Amino acid sequence: AQSVTQPDIHxxxxxxxxxxxxxxxxxxxxxxxxxxxxxxxxxxQLLLKYFSGDTLxxxxxxxxxxxxxxxxxxNLRKPxxxxxxxxxxxxxxxxxxxxFKTIFGAGTRLFVKA
Amino acid sequence: DAGVTQSPTHLIKTRGQHVTLRCSPISGHKSVxxxxxxxxxxxxxxxxxxxxxxxxxxxxxxxxxxxxxxxYSSELNVNALLLGDSxxxxxxxxxxxxxxxxxxxxxxxxxxx
Numbered sequence: 001a002q003s004v005t006q007p008d009i010h011x012x013x014x015x016x017x018x019x020x021x022x023x024x025x026x027x028x029x030x031x032x033x034x035x036x037x038x039x040x041x042x043x044x045q046l047l048l049k050y051f052s053g054d055t056l057x058x059x060x061x062x063x064x065x066x067x068x069x070x071x072x073x074x075n076l077r078k079p080x081x082x083x084x085x086x087x088x089x090x091x092x093x094x095x096x097x098x099x100f101k102t103i104f105g106a107g108t109r110l111f112v113k114a
Numbered sequence: 115d116a117g118v119t120q121s122p123t124h125l126i127k128t129r130g131q132h133v134t135l136r137c138s139p140i141s142g143h144k145s146v147x148x149x150x151x152x153x154x155x156x157x158x159x160x161x162x163x164x165x166x167x168x169x170x171x172x173x174x175x176x177x178x179x180x181x182x183x184x185x186y187s188s189e190l191n192v193n194a195l196l197l198g199d200s201x202x203x204x205x206x207x208x209x210x211x212x213x214x215x216x217x218x219x220x221x222x223x224x225x226x227x
Contacts, residue, residue: 090157
């Protein structure tokens with residue numbers, strides 16, 4: 001079955017510290033992979049996406065993600081977190097042949113402390 | 115350029131009633147997807163429409179239906195509302211290329227009492 005797992009429900013990091021949010025997926029073939037961010041009461045914003053090519057992809061707001069096929073992972077990273085990064089982050093996977101649906105993980109809530 | 119617009123932003127309905135949610139995609143986007151996001155969970159796929167045709171459907175009961183109009187706007191209809199239908203309903207538009215990802219609207223917060 002297709003699924004996305006974000007093992008961490010919430011993470012707290014200090015401002016200026018590095019961040020890594022974990023994402024593991026289960027899919028029949030290499031899917032398209034996405035990370036989205038959601039601020040409270042808002043819709044989701046696409047941070048970055050991957051399907052093929054360089055396994056380290058750069059996104060907006062200084063985020064990057066690394067695809068590791070052997071681990072079925074697509075972890076999101078940021079070298080230095082800002083207070084404005086506090087939000088909920090969702091990993092997502094999909095394929096056009098899978099009914100065109102994109103499956104989202106349960107999300108990781110990021111708290112940033114001063 | 116306007117983003118994805120959804121209306122209304124909030125509404126309260128009584129169990130058993132019917133609701134219609136509306137979405138206008140980004141200009142040039144022909145695909146609209148609907149997601150349900152229950153508090154504390156990730157979005158769950160309901161439908162995707164492309165060029166007025168249903169292209170994908172999630173695991174939701176037949177009480178949920180949708181359609182897309184010639185101008186690519188879309189409506190999500192839910193009949194016989196249940197308390198469990200209370201959620202944030204998100205509309206997302208996307209270009210024809212699947213891998214480009216979605217642009218989401220801010221959602222409609224539905225409360226069923």
